[in-house]
Amino acid sequence: MSDEGASDRAVLGDRIAGAVLALLALGAWWHAQTFVTGFMQPVGPGVFPRLVSVPLGLLALYLIVRPGLNHRWPGAAALCRQLGVLLLLGAYAAFLEPWGFVPSTLVATVVLMRLFGANWRQALPYGVLLGLALYVLFEFALGIPLPDMPGLSV
Amino acid sequence: MEILDFLAHGFAVALQPDHLLLALIGCTIGTLIGALPGLGPVNGVALLIPLAFNFGLAPTAALILLVSVYYGCMYGGRISSIVLNIPGDEPAMMTTLDGYPMARAGRGGEALGLSAVASFVGATVATIGLTLFAPLLVKVAIRFGPAEYFALFVLAFATIGGVTSGSFTKSFIAACLGLLLGTVGIDPVSSVARYTFGWYELYDGIDYIVALVGLFAVSECLLFLERDRDKATAAMRIGSAIPGMRRSLDCASTIGRGSVIGFISGVLPGAGASLGSFLSYVLEKRWWGARGKFGEGDPRGVAAPEAGNNAAAGGALIPMLSLGIPGSGTTAILLALLLSMNITPGPLLFEQQPDMVWGLVAALFIGNVMLLVLNIPLVGFFAKVLQAPSWFLMPMVTLVAFVGIYSLNNSPFDLYMMLAFGVLGYVLRKLEIPTVPVVLGLLLGGQMEFNLRRAMSISGGDWSILWSSGISIGIYLLAIALLLAGLVYALMIKKRLE
Amino acid sequence: MPITTTKIIPRLGASALLGLGLAVSLPSQALPIDECIAPADPGGGWDFTCRSVGKLMRELDLVDGNVQVTNMPGGVGAVAFSNVAGKRADDSNLMVATSTVGMTQIAQGRYPGGADTMRWLAMLGTDVGVILVDDDSPYETLDQLLEAIVEDPTSVAMAGSSGAGGWDHIRALRLAKAAGLPGDQIGALRWVQFDGGGPAVTQMMGGHVDAVSTDLGEIAGFIESGDVRALAVLAEEPLPEPFEELPTAVSQGYDVTGYNWRGFYTGGEVSDDDYAAMVDTLETLYESDEWKEVAAQNGLVPLWRGGEAFNDFVRESIDDVEAISREIGVIQ
Numbered sequence: 001m002s003d004e005g006a007s008d009r010a011v012l013g014d015r016i017a018g019a020v021l022a023l024l025a026l027g028a029w030w031h032a033q034t035f036v037t038g039f040m041q042p043v044g045p046g047v048f049p050r051l052v053s054v055p056l057g058l059l060a061l062y063l064i065v066r067p068g069l070n071h072r073w074p075g076a077a078a079l080c081r082q083l084g085v086l087l088l089l090g091a092y093a094a095f096l097e098p099w100g101f102v103p104s105t106l107v108a109t110v111v112l113m114r115l116f117g118a119n120w121r122q123a124l125p126y127g128v129l130l131g132l133a134l135y136v137l138f139e140f141a142l143g144i145p146l147p148d149m150p151g152l153s154v
Numbered sequence: 155m156e157i158l159d160f161l162a163h164g165f166a167v168a169l170q171p172d173h174l175l176l177a178l179i180g181c182t183i184g185t186l187i188g189a190l191p192g193l194g195p196v197n198g199v200a201l202l203i204p205l206a207f208n209f210g211l212a213p214t215a216a217l218i219l220l221v222s223v224y225y226g227c228m229y230g231g232r233i234s235s236i237v238l239n240i241p242g243d244e245p246a247m248m249t250t251l252d253g254y255p256m257a258r259a260g261r262g263g264e265a266l267g268l269s270a271v272a273s274f275v276g277a278t279v280a281t282i283g284l285t286l287f288a289p290l291l292v293k294v295a296i297r298f299g300p301a302e303y304f305a306l307f308v309l310a311f312a313t314i315g316g317v318t319s320g321s322f323t324k325s326f327i328a329a330c331l332g333l334l335l336g337t338v339g340i341d342p343v344s345s346v347a348r349y350t351f352g353w354y355e356l357y358d359g360i361d362y363i364v365a366l367v368g369l370f371a372v373s374e375c376l377l378f379l380e381r382d383r384d385k386a387t388a389a390m391r392i393g394s395a396i397p398g399m400r401r402s403l404d405c406a407s408t409i410g411r412g413s414v415i416g417f418i419s420g421v422l423p424g425a426g427a428s429l430g431s432f433l434s435y436v437l438e439k440r441w442w443g444a445r446g447k448f449g450e451g452d453p454r455g456v457a458a459p460e461a462g463n464n465a466a467a468g469g470a471l472i473p474m475l476s477l478g479i480p481g482s483g484t485t486a487i488l489l490a491l492l493l494s495m496n497i498t499p500g501p502l503l504f505e506q507q508p509d510m511v512w513g514l515v516a517a518l519f520i521g522n523v524m525l526l527v528l529n530i531p532l533v534g535f536f537a538k539v540l541q542a543p544s545w546f547l548m549p550m551v552t553l554v555a556f557v558g559i560y561s562l563n564n565s566p567f568d569l570y571m572m573l574a575f576g577v578l579g580y581v582l583r584k585l586e587i588p589t590v591p592v593v594l595g596l597l598l599g600g601q602m603e604f605n606l607r608r609a610m611s612i613s614g615g616d617w618s619i620l621w622s623s624g625i626s627i628g629i630y631l632l633a634i635a636l637l638l639a640g641l642v643y644a645l646m647i648k649k650r651l652e
Numbered sequence: 653m654p655i656t657t658t659k660i661i662p663r664l665g666a667s668a669l670l671g672l673g674l675a676v677s678l679p680s681q682a683l684p685i686d687e688c689i690a691p692a693d694p695g696g697g698w699d700f701t702c703r704s705v706g707k708l709m710r711e712l713d714l715v716d717g718n719v720q721v722t723n724m725p726g727g728v729g730a731v732a733f734s735n736v737a738g739k740r741a742d743d744s745n746l747m748v749a750t751s752t753v754g755m756t757q758i759a760q761g762r763y764p765g766g767a768d769t770m771r772w773l774a775m776l777g778t779d780v781g782v783i784l785v786d787d788d789s790p791y792e793t794l795d796q797l798l799e800a801i802v803e804d805p806t807s808v809a810m811a812g813s814s815g816a817g818g819w820d821h822i823r824a825l826r827l828a829k830a831a832g833l834p835g836d837q838i839g840a841l842r843w844v845q846f847d848g849g850g851p852a853v854t855q856m857m858g859g860h861v862d863a864v865s866t867d868l869g870e871i872a873g874f875i876e877s878g879d880v881r882a883l884a885v886l887a888e889e890p891l892p893e894p895f896e897e898l899p900t901a902v903s904q905g906y907d908v909t910g911y912n913w914r915g916f917y918t919g920g921e922v923s924d925d926d927y928a929a930m931v932d933t934l935e936t937l938y939e940s941d942e943w944k945e946v947a948a949q950n951g952l953v954p955l956w957r958g959g960e961a962f963n964d965f966v967r968e969s970i971d972d973v974e975a976i977s978r979e980i981g982v983i984q
Binding site for chain 3: 604
């Protein structure tokens with residue numbers, strides 16, 4: 001994975017990650033104590049999560065002390081595009097069932113193509129084409145029932 | 155040799171022209187489905203089971219068709235691993251490590267050809283092993299009790315530091331994270347909900363396919379957005395599969411070792427193809443040490459897991475057929491397939507329906523030969539697909555993954571989960587924390603925990619059961635040796651860098 | 653690809669109708685069952701129930717097209733239960749496989765809802781509990797095994813496909829109680845859970861556990877091959893062929909039976925008409941010779957309870973299991 005920009009000694013990223021993971025391990029340990037051991041079990045449901053959270057916590061602390069290499073984080077423009085894609089995909093997931101597969105997918109394909117750098121003249125026809133192709137592929141070729149548009153059986 | 159007669163008969167049946175045609179159709183459809191991220195053998199076989207019935211295929215013909223689809227899907231999974239860095243299914247994960255760097259260097263066709271040959275050899279070794287040793291291996295496999303399985307998983311995680319070229323600490327952190335995520339959901343032993351925070355969607359735990367597609371496909375999509383536009387849009391050269399097939403001669407010893415390791419882990423139910431490809435890769439990397447360029451596009455890094463994975467899939471047939479125990483997710487699909495054809499695997503199957511058993515073995519083998527042949531035109535086809543501009547290709551891959559994941563449970567929650575894993579994968583990759591151990595932890599954690607708890611139930615709470623048998627002590631010694639070798643090797647590299 | 657043709661024609665027909673402007677909401681009509689959820693991985697009892705019944709429905713032309721089997725494992729059926737309750741309560745094309753194991757979970761409060769959440773369609777047959785040891789085990793009879801348990805409960809490790817307190821475990825504990833194991837000693841008997849009857853038996857063959865309590869159907873092959881010895885079947889009467897030789901627990905002086913019936917439920921908001929149509933479909937299937945054959949092959953005894961009679965039976969089963977669980981101490 002050497003293609004994501006040159007590596008540099010960005011100590012901060014590892015330290016933050018170490019802190020987050022250490023907190024996660026602590027939280028997992030603490031929460032595992034609330035798991036009730038059931039009827040006749042020598043090893044209850046909390047033991048294994050605690051067994052795992054100990055090395056996780058220790059290694060996370062080690063990461064804070066001795067951070068390693070990180071890749072370069074993206075600039076503002078790329079970050080905006082990434083957030084846009086995430087928001088779009090999240091919205092797609094949310095609207096998939098209420099709107100039905102075809103309309104939500106058509107919107108998603110067109111906008112996604114725009115975010116990946118297509119202009120409107122490319123995104124509109126090819127987005128529609130891709131959306132319909134996906135519908136045909138999954139609904140008919142693969143026989144997977146997809147959510148219909150409200151009131152219609154398409 | 156009675157078995158050889160049956161096997162010869164199986165081949166005679168499988169080699170009939172109409173059966174060969176079915177194998178060809180099955181392999182092609184399977185490869186195409188498997189190459190779509192998020193879709194794997196489950197979809198392929200589920201799709202074709204009703205079709206096989208609707209066409210009124212005879213049981214043998216149906217079996218050949220479905221088995222070819224199964225193998226086709228597994229091979230298709232390699233294609234997206236190698237050319238897109240997105241594994242089609244979980245055993246294909248290890249192939250991304252060196253396959254994708256090869257593809258980026260314009261050697262994608264070579265990697266695909268190599269993986270086809272390695273898969274073929276792995277499957278052949280498994281077929282031979284199955285034919286000669288099945289009854290013996292069953293006796294060995296049942297010696298593995300909960301304590302021995304736990305030791306085996308400890309071995310897997312002790313070697314995890316060697317998965318990628320990155321730091322040891324980060325590999326282990328990733329593995330622990332995966333193991334912890336694997337405990338989410340209803341604990342099947344005590345029915346206690348763990349880390350579900352009241353969301354019933356989490357009761358069934360985190361689906362590893364959702365995690366896999368999120369960690370690889372979504373994060374790849376996010377990384378793509380920040381790459382240099384001009385560089386990124388330059389289409390990747392795939393090349394031809396032929397040099398890869400020739401290259402496999404150089405990798406002969408790697409393929410041989412990978413096949414044997416994979417076969418052994420396949421025979422143990424519960425270990426399965428993922429562990430087979432993982433151990434083959436890690437052990438091969440240790441074998442070559444500083445002489446290999448694993449993680450940077452070493453052809454041996456493609457050959458070893460591919461041979462291991464297919465040998466494991468073949469080896470897993472032994473417990474599946476003779477004990478009725480599916481070793482892994484993909485074997486479970488084959489089991490469902492056999493059950494739906496009124497074949498009940500179990501101790502009597504080899505005696506009562508030998509024609510079925512050996513017909514299946516022959517069908518699996520023919521499927522592999524077919525893939526080897528199909529590979530050459532298919533590589534050309536996928537090279538064409540990749541010529542598409544990235545503004546079309548990336549949305550297509552992302553949305554196929556999206557709909558594939560949605561179709562698993564018809565659940566938008568899975569999609570949110572996949573996005574969350576996509577962000578996690580992105581951050582981890584930025585931090586140079588490898589994502590492969592996360593999926594392995596998620597995949598193997600459940601079995602690791604339950605075998606620990608089973609062992610403790612057997613001993614009544616006495617921890618010494620874990621190291622009370624020769625097998626488990628042997629495995630722990632091997633784990634310690636490999637861990638030390640890995641540490642020494644890492645130190646050596648560090649010294650050399652300084 | 654030929655796949656498209658089977659499904660595309662009716663769908664094209666349907667969309668053509670829509671195109672003609674006939675998208676008027678027609679009075680709802682009972683549609684044939686087209687999906688069966690098996691709340692487990694492939695290979696176990698629930699998966700078998702869905703697959704064999706789904707396949708027979710198609711072969712007997714009780715449905716158009718196929719019955720799709722969806723595996724939805726998790727929480728011994730709790731995941732499928734909550735999924736149907738939450739999302740598909742009015743889906744009359746759907747049925748879900750269940751059994752006494754599911755009733756045990758409901759009785760012990762491990763499903764997100766009680767019997768009233770669902771409509772109970774029918775049971776088609778019943779499996780029977782069996783107590784097994786390895787073929788070279790020192791225990792030759794049920795008496796010897798139970799004597800050893802009563803004498804020193806810690807000396808025997810038993811296994812099955814359910815968790816501690818689940819149906820396989822309950823059946824074993826009832827035998828131990830019938831043999832005179834005092835209530836405060838129950839916790840000393842070791843119980844190990846495996847992913848199914850098959851894995852439990854294989855682990856016993858490997859010498860990791862001493863005895864197995866599970867359903868006959870899934871492991872019948874191991875008895876026929878002689879790899880394991882059945883010490884007792886938990887049926888009232890001796891079983892039909894080929895298992896007529898297996899001794900019942902009752903005949904050995906322990907008044908314990910333990911069946912595991914196989915049946916189906918559907919969502920709680922399915923209309924009365926649709927419900928009745930689904931029960932009818934299942935009854936036609938039950939009456940066919942083909943079902944009797946499939947059942948016999950898999951160690952099931954055909955047994956019919958449908959509609960309201962089944963509804964009452966389910967509630968009765970849950971009450972029974974609850975009482976037993978309380979008696980043994982699984983629930984307080």
